[in-house]
Amino acid sequence: MDSVVQARPASLDATSDPPTLFDGTTRLYTSYICPFAQRVWITRNIKGLQEKIKLVPLDLGNRPAWYKEKVYPENKVPALEHNGKIIGESLDLIKYLDNTFEGPSLYPEDHAKREFGEELLNYTDTFVKTMFVALKGDPSKETAPVLDYLENALHKFDDGPFFIGLLSLVDIAYITFIDMFQVILNEIYKCDITAERPKLSAWVEEMNKIDAFAETKIDPKEIVEIFKKKYMVLILSDPSMVEAIMPLGYGYLGVNVCCFGSISVLGMIVASGPDANRALVNGKEALRGIKNRTKPPGMDMKYE
Numbered sequence: 001m002d003s004v005v006q007a008r009p010a011s012l013d014a015t016s017d018p019p020t021l022f023d024g025t026t027r028l029y030t031s032y033i034c035p036f037a038q039r040v041w042i043t044r045n046i047k048g049l050q051e052k053i054k055l056v057p058l059d060l061g062n063r064p065a066w067y068k069e070k071v072y073p074e075n076k077v078p079a080l081e082h083n084g085k086i087i088g089e090s091l092d093l094i095k096y097l098d099n100t101f102e103g104p105s106l107y108p109e110d111h112a113k114r115e116f117g118e119e120l121l122n123y124t125d126t127f128v129k130t131m132f133v134a135l136k137g138d139p140s141k142e143t144a145p146v147l148d149y150l151e152n153a154l155h156k157f158d159d160g161p162f163f164i165g166l167l168s169l170v171d172i173a174y175i176t177f178i179d180m181f182q183v184i185l186n187e188i189y190k191c192d193i194t195a196e197r198p199k200l201s202a203w204v205e206e207m208n209k210i211d212a213f214a215e216t217k218i219d220p221k222e223i224v225e226i227f228k229k230k231y232m233v234l235i236l237s238d239p240s241m242v243e244a245i246m247p248l249g250y251g252y253l254g255v256n257v258c259c260f261g262s263i264s265v266l267g268m269i270v271a272s273g274p275d276a277n278r279a280l281v282n283g284k285e286a287l288r289g290i291k292n293r294t295k296p297p298g299m300d301m302k303y304e
């Protein structure tokens with residue numbers, strides 16, 4: 001499917017002025033590293049709304065204060081400024097775009113398809129949560145039930161390679177996360193989520209042919225970097241490194257001396273960015289893993 005490929009506008013940060021808010025322009029506040037916001041960006045592209053809906057990318061790590069104060073008190077992306085209102089939540093927004101704007105319809109009329117589509121849209125939260133939790137445990141095992149659920153779902157309609165036959169909002173809701181998890185699991189855990197899932201594998205291949213999605217892709221290197229920052233345990237052998245790292249804006253949880261065989265290491269949990277709190281919680285669990293002398297996931301990926 002062709003779409004108008006646009007250059008990506010630069011992200012606005014804490015030093016940037018706000019746009020002239022509520023001047024009648026329809027704006028999609030987004031981030032190039034957010035799979036929720038990416039859903040709405042793809043929908044806008046597939047519907048050919050590049051000229052109607054202006055992208056306003058934000059630097060989430062250094063967000064402008066005006067965004068929370070004047071645009072979206074939730075301070076999250078995505079948000080859509082339309083007709084003097086701000087609307088949030090990615091799943092609501094992709095439906096809103098589909099129902100409110102012109103362009104190809106992304107949800108079929110057929111009752112059975114709508115019903116199954118709704119079930120699948122409702123399942124996205126479970127899917128995303130389970131995948132994130134699995135990254136802290138044994139991903140190859142713990143991701144299997146939700147990935148198998150999708151593999152089975154892809155068998156339901158056979159009039160196309162997509163979830164409810166033809167391309168729909170359901171595919172858009174999943175692809176941004178599947179793409180992200182595919183990178184993380186491949187690169188870090190050497191685990192191929194499409195192996196022995198022929199329907200899922202064919203679906204990913206079809207999705208990758210869609211320019212409207214391809215042009216929104218998050219750089220795989222960036223995905224891996226973000227993931228490492230949020231989830232990885234830093235193993236430092238020298239306490240002075242703590243001081244070196246603190247000014248870089250990392251949160252610091254604690255230091256523990258623990259043993260792997262005969263090697264003593266100093267385990268330190270660090271986290272940065274808007275998800276620091278979550279990272280610290282994940283980090284605590286990993287640290288417990290170190291104490292118990294079981295190798296936590298990502299342990300091979302030490303930064304020193």
Ligand SMILES: N[C@@H](CCC(=O)N[C@@H](CS)C(=O)NCC(=O)O)C(=O)O
Pocket residue numbers: 031033034035036037060075076077078088089090091274
């Ligand atoms: N349920 C929301 C989730 C949006 C969300 O969590 N966005 C993240 C970026 S991927 C965000 O803005 N985080 C900033 C924060 O939590 O402060 C949706 O589906 O739109």
